[in-house]
Amino acid sequence: MREAVIPVSWILEIVKATLSAVAVFTFAAVFAAMLGVYLERKISGWIQARVGPKHVGPQGILQTVADTIKLLQKENIVPRHADYLVFSSAPLIVTVAALLGYVVIPWGKLGDWVLIVRDLNIGVLYFAAMSSLVVIGILTGGWSSNNKYALLGGLRSASQLISYELPLGFAIISVAMMAGSLSTVEIVNAQQDVWFVFKQPLAFLIFLTAAAAETNRVPFDLPEAESELVAGYFAEYTGMRFALFQLGEYAEMLAMAAMTTVLFLGGWRGPWLPPILWFFIKTYAVVFFFMWVRWTYPRLRIDQLLNLSWKVLLPLGLLNILVTGLVVTLAR
């Protein structure tokens, strides 16, 4: 039966979706990028026995705000011979792909109602798909700068990212096998008795390593190494485009930390405290861990990190899946 106009319910859903999109993006911009950059600088300062930012706002907490306002007024420079359209769309692709992953993250629970944008049936698979879109943005950014070093950095980064997507997938599948579902909410609910980090320790380690590599964090940040490839695929990006790349990277890191919490650390589950608080505590514990590792370990060479992915994590991930499958099948 055909209706004469677009039904009201569709319009209502579109409005709700727009509002939640704006809310989530603002949240990501504040909690991932601004807080993330601030934490990074404070934690690195603490580990290196110095103070970090402390002037702008109490304890320097408004530092990133000041930086953003500064970047907004920087001149818009596009290198000569660079393809303007492609050059500008690269940071957009990275940012939007990273932020699209936030649709399936459950932030907590209010009574019976789970705080999630949409609980897709294929939640974690969707998340993996969005992470794989980020690669296109980085590759495009590296090429469109018309700069040898940026191109090399982009190619290397893309090789790294795709190599680590496979172990990431295997770790996710191991958890999905335990929970019997791909939905993030059901995975959290399946951790009622014990968190999956205890039932799947190997998958946990594989996921953490792959997540660090997927977000180009040290020890896997060769493609954007400041001292070698001159910030790699970032080299020609200045001002707000650079800020957008950073936003995308930090948003992706927070999303990966949140997904670690969902898959392995029991999501929002925990006694006494409200679930949202538990979720944030666990997620920021993972974020702190990522930052701690950054300032502790030296950078891996490109062949070392590719070997780690293909020759160590990939076989281990396969083995983990087989063992898990065997145990679960025999236990029936």
Added chain:
Amino acid sequence: MLVDWLYVAVFGVVGVLLAILPLAIVWLISPRGEYPQKLLTYESGVVPFGQAWSQFNVRYYLFSLAFVLFDVEVIYLYPWAIVFKELGAFAFTEMFVFLAILFIALVYAWRKGALEWV
């Protein structure tokens, strides 16, 4: 279910618009002071020469090729992972055979040096 994906689509569109917003602000309020040297490609202060592409090295192609193939393997694992519990030992054996064949593929690629960077 369709509504779920409507949300995803709206997120994508709103995301692009919100990301373009700061770029638009920059375009409006930033100073313009272009001179040719500013637009030169960055190469640590040296004037760059030559084309901005590097020699084709087959290793990039081999890595992305191996990635595509193993990615297809991973997508077969996703539906298996959520139903194998209910289907018993037969389902596990099927996947074991599948993974064994692909493990042979990994070993082949490894031995033939397709996974070497240099």
Added chain:
Amino acid sequence: MSGEMAAFILLAAVTVIPAIVVVTSRNIVRAALSLVPAFLGVSGLYVLLQAEFVTAIQILIYAGAITVLILFVIMLTAGGTGLPVRQVNEQVPLGIAVAGALAGGLLFVLLRARWPVVSGEMPRYNAKAIGTALLTNYALIFEVTSLVLLVSLIGAIIIARKEGS
């Protein structure tokens, strides 16, 4: 028009217009990048067909892996400099004739076919249904797929090593 019709038209536009750019653009990298919205449009069309698992794997494989493969090859060869390429050759009239005949034939057949309407419920959980089907009804095909992947890998490595050495 219903919401689904509007969504279909939008998705069709998102698929077809970049696809036209892919075949007509003179900048080969722009052509390759236009594949991404085309693939995303197709995955949107899969959503309208209630196949959400296929949607996710379309994005994961096509937009995420195959586009990267294509871009790697393009960026590492001379095409990567963005030099304009010729998109037409001398056989344009013959090409138009063949394409027109094919399009006409397809339209004729598609418009006259009686499309059977399948009744019954779609399984609520798409991925589980696919998994069950793969492991029971289509088990042999499933195993053969792994062999196809193995053969593809071997073949590609052999060819690439020959070119490289």
